[in-house]
Every structure is written in structure tokens, then in C-alpha cells.
Amino acid sequence: MKFIIKSISKNSGRLGHLRIKESSELQTPLLLQTTKGGSIPYLSADVFGLVSREQQVLQLTLCTMDQMAESLDQWNRSLGDYVGYPDYNTLLLLRDPCEVTPSGGNDRDVVPLFTRRGKESLTAERYMQLVTSFAPDVYQGLCDADTNPESTKKRVQKSVDRTERFMQHCFKQHRELERLKDSTLLAPIVGGYNTFARTQSIKHAREQPKGTYGGYIFEGFHTNGIAATSLNPSQLLPIVDHCVQQIEDELPRLMPGAFTPVLMLELIRLGVDIFDTSYAYCAAVNYKALTFSYCIDKEEHSAFLDVTDEAIKEQFTPLLEGCNCLACQKHTRAYIHHLYKTNELLGPILLMIHNLHHYMGFFDVIRDSISADQLPALLDYVRHQNMSTDINYCIEPNNKTVGKAAMGKGFITAAN
Structure with a gap:
């Protein structure tokens, strides 16, 4: 090496x-x-x-x-x-x-x-x-x-x-x-x-x-x-x-x-x-799509989208606006929420596609920021997402209840 x-x-x-x-x-x-x-x-x-x-x-x-x-x-x-x-x-x-x-x-x-x-x-x-x-x-x-x-x-x-x-x-x-x-x-x-x-x-x-x-x-x-x-x-x-x-x-x-x-x-x-x-x-695995922004703009952004949230069951928009991953180009928040409700294996597959795509894009921006000696500005933006307080990026354990018939399929209860 x-x-x-x-x-x-x-x-x-x-x-x-x-x-x-x-x-x-x-x-x-x-x-x-x-x-x-x-x-x-x-x-x-x-x-x-x-x-x-x-x-x-x-x-x-x-x-x-x-x-x-x-x-x-x-x-x-x-x-x-x-x-x-x-x-x-x-x-x-x-x-x-x-x-x-x-x-x-x-x-x-x-x-x-x-x-x-x-x-x-x-x-x-x-x-x-x-x-x-x-x-x-x-x-x-x-x-x-x-x-x-x-x-x-x-x-x-x-x-x-x-x-x-x-x-x-x-x-x-x-x-x-x-x-x-x-x-x-x-x-x-x-x-x-x-x-x-x-x-x-x-x-x-x-x-x-x-x-x-x-x-x-x-x-x-x-x-x-x-x-x-x-x-x-x-x-x-x-x-x-x-x-x-x-x-x-x-x-x-x-x-x-x-x-x-x-x-x-x-x-x-x-x-x-x-x-x-x-x-x-x-x-x-804890039902979260990464939605934090790493392209500096004036909008406020959250760290995650919880796909178990009932509020998104009729949102026919991508997991993250502007994302060009396969999950966001072909499917909606409402559909992925439906996959969670029905314990379909496609749910975590789409979440992994989106999260990996988003994180790899994040690293592309990190390297560009280092090259331009602008990493502190990116750090400040990711930390606050244009809000007045720090964003909480901690991942809380998934405590959703899944019936025995659904175990081994789709979304599962993550270990604490």
C-alpha cells in the first residue's frame, strides 16, 4: 500500500x-x-x-x-x-x-x-x-x-x-x-x-x-x-x-x-x-433517511427523515429534494412509508441506496472543501444547517414493534 x-x-x-x-x-x-x-x-x-x-x-x-x-x-x-x-x-x-x-x-x-x-x-x-x-x-x-x-x-x-x-x-x-x-x-x-x-x-x-x-x-x-x-x-x-x-x-x-x-x-x-x-x-436500520445538506444554501435542513412518521404518508415527494439517487428518482416518501407499514424488504434497500449515495456525495464535497481550504465553513454549515442551534445527528435506537410474522423481513427492530 x-x-x-x-x-x-x-x-x-x-x-x-x-x-x-x-x-x-x-x-x-x-x-x-x-x-x-x-x-x-x-x-x-x-x-x-x-x-x-x-x-x-x-x-x-x-x-x-x-x-x-x-x-x-x-x-x-x-x-x-x-x-x-x-x-x-x-x-x-x-x-x-x-x-x-x-x-x-x-x-x-x-x-x-x-x-x-x-x-x-x-x-x-x-x-x-x-x-x-x-x-x-x-x-x-x-x-x-x-x-x-x-x-x-x-x-x-x-x-x-x-x-x-x-x-x-x-x-x-x-x-x-x-x-x-x-x-x-x-x-x-x-x-x-x-x-x-x-x-x-x-x-x-x-x-x-x-x-x-x-x-x-x-x-x-x-x-x-x-x-x-x-x-x-x-x-x-x-x-x-x-x-x-x-x-x-x-x-x-x-x-x-x-x-x-x-x-x-x-x-x-x-x-x-x-x-x-x-x-x-x-x-x-433505524428507519432514517439522511437529509442533512452539505451544499451551502440559505434553507434550513434537518439531519434525518423518519420514514415511520405518519406525517409523510401522503407526501408524494422524494426522500430529499434534489437528490439524484435511484430511490429519490423513482420513489416517494409516501411509498417508502407504506413499505415500512407492510414490512416489505424493499424499504431498507431503498433507504440504504439513498443513505450511501448521500454519504458518498458528502465525501466528494469534503475533498473539494479541503482543496479550497474551506473545511471550517463546511463544518459550520453542517453543524447548524442554517438554524440558530446545533443540529442533533445522534441516532436513537429503533424501538418500533414488529410482529412475529414480519421478523426477518424488511424493516426490523434494531438492537439497542
Whole structure:
């Protein structure tokens, strides 16, 4: 993996070009496509091709794909080809950023992996065996990231010490395993909300020989799922800034999680390069269409449209006026509300089409704003949407009741 910085601005973050293996150059800030079981949620590869024709990077998660390891051992083509996206690069994470990760189960020598079949205790050796089976283009190192703003100093220190032990094995195996010779390792930076612990984690990574890893992944700030949408920026941003100041500029930085658009812009301004689409998914599965504006105008805009709202049942207008996604061009608010009422699978499909299209357009505007050194103006606009107060972008859990006959179909009750 090769990363080239195109420009750096004191107020607007940085632009870069990322090349993974033989792919075309990807522009940063980059948006990864979050998947479940190797698939973009609710969308087939053909349908996603209607959302975007540009080359994407798939963010795969071991907790939703571990059962595929045995068959992947026998697979002699790329991981992207295996999941039906042969032209896409792949990045393998341990945890699913779309779902809350249960706490507990960590020990001196193991990290819990919560799968559909239950909990598996991963040692560093077992983890690298699984990664070798997958042979992704990029993957994260094993870490204890079970920390959040409430974690004690003792718990945070344990996460750093355990991660250091795990990574000693991961660094060594990465250099030796033939099947991973073309893969890039991301060094995890852990330590909760403690600057001293974060410094320790960074120091251990930077002690490794040059070229051992190709970037950083910042972990341990939240427990994934919609918990990431309610993080306190005044707590998070100083810690991220502290980390960014201590790592080299020439390596990309990834932060997985469903961060709000405002917090994401703040993180980009600090120098974080790579994010994912878990926020778009979390909104869709909780009945919300993204309707915030990122094209500065004089109208007031809301963060979401709740498709369960009875007020829209006779609104024969698009989810978002001016949006040219397939959902907005072909269907109306009233129709999508009807799909919710009848528990039709097409409902979440249309919401995912719209939310992904909207979020990818947002990132196009972000890159243009950085290029023009106008990110602060975009941040202020997204934060207020021309209203007198800050817009609330937190995603509330879906508490709608769905009958047993409808379970497994269409809109479902999201996990809290």
C-alpha cells in the first residue's frame, strides 16, 4: 500500500492519494464500504453498481465472516472476488462497527470474537491463522479495544499491555508468512481516553522496523454501533489530536465507527484519513433517511427523515429534494412509508441506496472543501444547517414493534 500526501492545511486537514496493490489511486479522505458477511447490507453487487460505478474499498469484518476461513484456505483468487466484488480492494477488521460489541471476555492472552455462533476466544496465533486464510489487501493488528469514556485507568493500561503482546506476534508473523506478503498491516493504537496510555501504544508501534506496517488504526474510543454517534467531541478530539501529533505524516490513519457528520469533519480537520459507511447503515436500520445538506444554501435542513412518521404518508415527494439517487428518482416518501407499514424488504434497500449515495456525495464535497481550504465553513454549515442551534445527528435506537410474522423481513427492530 502506498500513500502520498497531496496537500496539508492547518485548518482543513489533508488530501492524499492511496494506492492499494495494483488498484487505481483512491482519494483521501476516503470512505470505506462497510459490509456484513462480505456483502454491503441489503444490496446486491448489481444494485450497488447503480449507487456507485467508482472503485471502492470493502471493509470486511472477521466477526461476521469467520465461518468462511476454511473455504478461503482453498480459494486461489482474491478475497474481493470471493465476496462478489472482484475489482474492489479489501480491508479486514476484527469487529463490526455497525453493531455494539459486548464488553468482557478479554484476558492476558485472548481477545473475544463475538460471532453469530457465539463467542470465540482468539489468541494472537489463531488470529493470524484466520488472517492468513482471508489474505486481505489490508488488515488490522490484533488489539484489546474494549475501552470507552468510562473505562478506568487500570482497564486502559491492560488494553495497552495486552495489545503490545498481541502485536509482537502479529508483527513477526506478518514479516514471515508468504500468503501475506502482498498484504498491508495497520498498527492499532489503543489506550482509551488516556494520553499517556496512547503514547505508550504509539511508541511500541514506532519501535518496529520501517515497513513493518503501512498505517494506523485508532481503536478503543467506543463500543461500536450507535454508541459512536453520541460521543462527546470535547473528550475525543484532544486525544485524537494528541495521537496525530506523535505519528508520522506519511502513513494513513483509519478510525472505524458510526461518527456523526460533524464529528467526522472535526476528525478530518485533525488529520484522520479513512472512515466507513457504518453511520449510513445505522441510520437506515433505524428507519432514517439522511437529509442533512452539505451544499451551502440559505434553507434550513434537518439531519434525518423518519420514514415511520405518519406525517409523510401522503407526501408524494422524494426522500430529499434534489437528490439524484435511484430511490429519490423513482420513489416517494409516501411509498417508502407504506413499505415500512407492510414490512416489505424493499424499504431498507431503498433507504440504504439513498443513505450511501448521500454519504458518498458528502465525501466528494469534503475533498473539494479541503482543496479550497474551506473545511471550517463546511463544518459550520453542517453543524447548524442554517438554524440558530446545533443540529442533533445522534441516532436513537429503533424501538418500533414488529410482529412475529414480519421478523426477518424488511424493516426490523434494531438492537439497542
